[in-house]
Amino acid sequence: MADEGDCSQGREPLSWRIRRWAAPLAMAVSVAASIAAVHVLADERAPETDAHAYGRHPRFILTVGRLGNHPTDGGPEPWLQVSALEPAGRPRPVDAVEPPSPSAGEAREILAGPKGTFVVVAFRKGPCESRFYRFRLTGDGRVEGMEPLRREPVPAPVAGLAISPDGDRLAYTTAPCASGARRAAEPRATVTVSDLGSGRRRTWSTAAPSVIGEIAWAGDGRTLGYAVSDVRPDDSSGSGVPPGQMYAPIGRGLGSVTVHALDTRARGTDLRAGRVLFRGPADSGSVTTAVMNPDGRTGYGVMRTTRPPSTVLFSFSEGEPMRVTTTIPQKPNTLMAIAFMNDDGPRHACLNGLDAFGRVIDGGFLGNSDGAASCGPAYAY
Numbered sequence: 598m599a600d601e602g603d604c605s606q607g608r609e610p611l612s613w614r615i616r617r618w619a620a621p622l623a624m625a626v627s628v629a630a631s632i633a634a635v636h637v638l639a640d641e642r643a644p645e646t647d648a649h650a651y652g653r654h655p656r657f658i659l660t661v662g663r664l665g666n667h668p669t670d671g672g673p674e675p676w677l678q679v680s681a682l683e684p685a686g687r688p689r690p691v692d693a694v695e696p697p698s699p700s701a702g703e704a705r706e707i708l709a710g711p712k713g714t715f716v717v718v719a720f721r722k723g724p725c726e727s728r729f730y731r732f733r734l735t736g737d738g739r740v741e742g743m744e745p746l747r748r749e750p751v752p753a754p755v756a757g758l759a760i761s762p763d764g765d766r767l768a769y770t771t772a773p774c775a776s777g778a779r780r781a782a783e784p785r786a787t788v789t790v791s792d793l794g795s796g797r798r799r800t801w802s803t804a805a806p807s808v809i810g811e812i813a814w815a816g817d818g819r820t821l822g823y824a825v826s827d828v829r830p831d832d833s834s835g836s837g838v839p840p841g842q843m844y845a846p847i848g849r850g851l852g853s854v855t856v857h858a859l860d861t862r863a864r865g866t867d868l869r870a871g872r873v874l875f876r877g878p879a880d881s882g883s884v885t886t887a888v889m890n891p892d893g894r895t896g897y898g899v900m901r902t903t904r905p906p907s908t909v910l911f912s913f914s915e916g917e918p919m920r921v922t923t924t925i926p927q928k929p930n931t932l933m934a935i936a937f938m939n940d941d942g943p944r945h946a947c948l949n950g951l952d953a954f955g956r957v958i959d960g961g962f963l964g965n966s967d968g969a970a971s972c973g974p975a976y977a978y
Contacts, residue, residue: 655682657977658976659677660677661676661973661974675694676694676719678692679692679738702719705719706718706756708972715732715733716746720754722775727753727755730746738977748796751771756953756971759814760945760946763818765818766861768791768812769789771789772954784806785803785807787802787809788821801866803869808851808953809868811886811949814891815889815892817893819860820858820860820893821859822893823856823859824856825869829849849961851960853876855875856889857870872915874894877900883902883903884951895912895913898910905926906926908933910924910925950971
């Protein structure tokens with residue numbers, strides 16, 4: 598289990614935790630799920646103790662939908678599950694929650710927020726819509742106060758959740774509803790910010806085919822960071838091998854990867870209007886991670902190189918060239934998972950890749966998503 602890290606105020610991450618896995622793909626998926634976890638406190642202590650949760654053993658793990666694998670009675674899988682994590686031993690189920698309403702749909706994502714809260718995204722295909730719910734945990738790991746965050750559902754799949762530091766604003770991206778058409782709709786990167794008190798929403802978007810991911814708030818609660826990647830035109834001939842790569846990406850290739858810092862109080866709806874913190878090379882399908890730090894000026898990332906095969910960790914700062922911090926040779930027949938550790942506190946963001954819906958694999962865009970889970974599980978202390 599690992600946390601997302603950051604390089605606040607231009608500093609390097611306090612710890613770069615690197616693990617090599619000689620394991621099948623199933624283990625890689627499991628590792629990715631653990632990296633996406635975000636931490637909060639489960640009891641009634643003051644909110645400021647959130648920052649001190651790091652380094653402690655989590656008391657509970659919260660899972661939703663297909664991520665849940667600890668049913669309490671052998672019956673249907675619960676909508677939401679809470680299990681106690683013993684220092685030694687298997688998770689022990691303590692609560693199984695049914696859907697809050699018949700129209701709730703399937704719980705797909707869960708994210709830990711500030712002040713001991715959690716947010717769940719539920720999705721259903723017919724009609725295609727997503728709903729948000731918020732709740733807390735009691736000291737013994739029971740779910741309480743489950744309530745919808747808005748009256749009207751979002752008419753689309755939702756992913757890439759990020760909650761502002763004060764817990765008042767929720768950012769997310771959407772994707773087109775799946776259809777029976779053989780050809781997927783052109784991807785268009787969007788991000789929506791919802792004020793949880795008033796219900797007001799603003800959406801920013803791009804015109805060209807693109808995807809968005811690594812959505813996270815800065816510490817000021819006003820600046821939103823994210824990575825936008827261009828999606829190249831469809832090349833059905835399969836001949837498009839980007840320079841520096843030994844093979845063509847699966848699906849449509851990615852163009853430049855750019856990290857923006859957007860002032861969400863400024864006018865306009867252009868997703869690319871945010872300040873540019875990092876811009877990858879023109880053919881940057883090798884970039885796999887690019888995240889803004891809480892200071893809103895710096896960030897960190899990961900890329901892969903093929904000559905020689907290696908994983909490169911780098912940092913970046915607004916107006917400056919990227920700086921390589923670590924190069925890790927890639928050993929044959931191994932899978933690598935990298936977790937970023939820092940003592941500055943949780944980010945309350947999914948931070949689950951260049952495309953929040955997981956449609957980018959090996960530098961290629963693989964088509965539409967129906968809202969598959971990509972954020973979770975969540976942990977409580």
